[in-house]
Amino acid sequence: MKLMKKVLLVLLLALVVVVGGLYWAGTRDDSSTGPAAAAADASTLVERGRYLALAGNCMACHTSRGGKALAGGTPIPTPFGTVYGPNITPDEKTGIGAWTADDFWQALHNGKSRDGTLLYPAFPYTEYTRVTRADADALFAYLRTVPPVSQPNRPPELEFPYDQRALLAAWRALYFKPGVLEDDAGQSVQWNRGRYLVEGLGHCAACHTPRNRLGALRSDQAMGGGEIPVLDWYAPPLTNDMQTGMGRWSAEDIAALLKTGMSGHSSVSGPMAEVVLGSTQHLSDGDALAIGVYLKSLPATPPAGDPPKAPVSPAAVELGGKIYLQQCAQCHQPAGEGSGMAWPALAGNPTVTAPSPVNAIRMVLDGGYAPATAANPRPHGMPPFGQILNDSDIAMLVSYIRNSWGNEAGGVTPLEVKRARAASTRN
Structure with a gap:
């Protein structure tokens, strides 16, 4: 049956190839x-x-x-x-x-x-x-x-x-339709420069926009966040939604994150840490700020298609709060406000409030450091808790931080933690 489906798919695509070939030619x-x-x-x-x-x-x-x-x-x-x-x-x-x-x-x-x-x-x-x-x-x-x-x-x-x-x-x-990006005469030089870097050379949409089953970007959910296939990380939304996106950020906050890997609102991890290390830390201050200016102009409403929030168990959140006070509050503070550029806030943090909890789970499991950049050569790190806390403990902890201090991101199950634990050992 599986082979038959593939044969039918090939026949269908072969028909489309004829039309596509004419278009391409x-x-x-x-x-x-x-x-x-x-x-x-x-x-x-x-x-x-x-x-x-x-x-x-x-x-x-x-x-x-x-x-x-x-x-x-x-x-x-x-x-x-x-x-x-x-x-x-x-x-x-x-x-x-x-x-x-x-x-x-x-x-x-x-x-x-x-x-x-x-x-x-x-x-x-x-x-x-x-x-x-x-x-x-x-x-x-x-x-x-x-x-x-x-x-x-x-x-x-x-x-x-x-x-x-x-x-x-x-x-x-x-x-696909080839075409150079023309400046928008109704916008500033800075805004146009930021759009050029974000939508062109920086190819931010490649990670921060979800894809369909054929691997094409979903234009109706532009910059709305998306799973990074195979790597089991999530690129958070770059829209200005107050809960899941960058609504609480300024253009200067975004520029700081690109240059240092840290801001008062969040720090980079996973694939984005590699992007900052190898790419964005080398941007000029003007280009980093231009990106921030452009991103702050994106819609404030979340794009259509966001998954429904998982239900939250009050008992799990209560137990997660106790774990948080024992393991996390010393650095991230009791109210999740963080400690300046050393340890980022968890309240309003897009990594925490993203539609997918996988990044927050993996940070608790594996810990990690922000990248060592020229502007921040000795970043503070987070220890791993995967050997200390079991899947249920981590599920309760992450559920707590995703639903406290104004965060409204939905619950996390032990099964999600188990999958993330398996992914962290795979990659």
Whole structure:
């Protein structure tokens, strides 16, 4: 029966491929899709590209742990299988040494490789299409200066039928339209800069927007938070909802989090800690604040589709409060107000009040540190409690912090803790 369903799916998608292929053929452009950047001082262009590579966090997907910089090989797990970041050093045979600036622009803007092969959207060209030609040329100029590494690219390991690359034509017809982001004349220069970084090079939606069953972003829930597939973390909403989002934050608070990994409202953990370490701490103060300004302009209401809150047991919350006073109040304070930048508040903390409790559960289980950044080189840490507290204890504790001091986030079950405990040992 399972095989039959897959066969029917392939037949259906094959029909869509025909339509998608016509769409793609009508919009493809294997030469330049825009004017190349005006000639600029080479060193200035390269330095600009270096900054953009940091802002776009290129190292995260193109540098494997312990490997050479930008030589590829990083496994990128998806619900459909694993893809591997390619070699983007200027090696002639295994990297992009034979590419032109037009080839590179096509990859970012149209999601196509040098030979016209359609790229898997694990490479976020759905967001990078908004990058300007000038910035693409600067990025390419910088990549031409990194040391070339001869390292063949590893092919993706995807399940059938997702390993059929031709099906991407159908996916693109449904979910992708190339286009550079135009400035909004009704908004400030700062707001437009923030939108460009968030929606383009920073590709924030890739994690903070939920996806449908085919891996496409759900535009009706933009920045509404989403599960990070396979990694078992949750990217909280970036909307301005007072309960689940960033309604209590200022633009300056957001900028501080991006630069230091800490703010009075929260600290980063999991995948976002890696983003701050490898990318956002390197943003200029102006760019970090511009992102904050743009995010503060997002809707205050939660997007449609938020899951219903789990019921809360008063008895469990009462017992969780006792555990909190014993284990947590010394740092996070009895009323959850935190201790400045050392230990973040739990009241109004988006990690705590997010629709999914998984981040809060994993922090209690495993503890951790915010990333050591230039602006905050010695962050305070949180000890793990997974060896001290059982699943029921942690469920009661997290239920308490999610429903105290004005938080209204719903309850947590021991089964959810058990699943998070299993995920923490897996990853």
